[in-house]
Amino acid sequence: MAALTMKTSTSLLYNNYLLLLRHSRTLYSSGVTLGKAVKAPGVSLLEKEWQREFYQKEKGKIYDKKPFKLTLQPGKPYLWCACGHSKSQPLCDGTHLMAQLRIRVKPIMFRVSEETDVWLCNCKQTNNKPFCDGTHRQEDIQTAIK
Numbered sequence: 001m002a003a004l005t006m007k008t009s010t011s012l013l014y015n016n017y018l019l020l021l022r023h024s025r026t027l028y029s030s031g032v033t034l035g036k037a038v039k040a041p042g043v044s045l046l047e048k049e050w051q052r053e054f055y056q057k058e059k060g061k062i063y064d065k066k067p068f069k070l071t072l073q074p075g076k077p078y079l080w081c082a083c084g085h086s087k088s089q090p091l092c093d094g095t096h097l098m099a100q101l102r103i104r105v106k107p108i109m110f111r112v113s114e115e116t117d118v119w120l121c122n123c124k125q126t127n128n129k130p131f132c133d134g135t136h137r138q139e140d141i142q143t144a145i146k
């Protein structure tokens with residue numbers, strides 16, 4: 001059952017990725033360089049250099065008060081849910097595209113260059129998207145989720 005759920009969410013993720021490729025105005029924008037973005041060890045986030053969504057100021061709703069550990073496969077595109085509304089946390093399931101919800105926060109697409117375990121932010125308040133930077137330890141975040 002878990003494998004089926006994972007396959008379904010992977011397929012949703014891939015479909016959403018294709019949708020973004022088709023409709024995104026930002027995917028092929030030029031090489032903006034990041035100032036002092038902190039990288040997780042062993043992870044190369046080339047997409048940070050050109051994805052406008054990385055710089056969005058608005059943050060999503062608090063989904064959880066702790067991060068989620070995930071083993072990432074090299075070369076595979078991942079879409080991290082930044083809005084906090086996805087049902088496939090910590091990854092995007094396309095919920096932000098539902099017009100009636102009026103969600104402005106966009107997901108972050110990224111890949112890794114080698115298989116690695118990472119802690120993805122699940123409180124959606126991190127300053128190092130998509131990784132946990134410890135922001136979830138703040139009292140307001142801890143008390144927001146029971």
Ligand code: FES
Pocket residue numbers: 065066067068120121122123124125126131132133134135136137
């Ligand atoms: S889970 Fe969001 S900063 Fe740790």
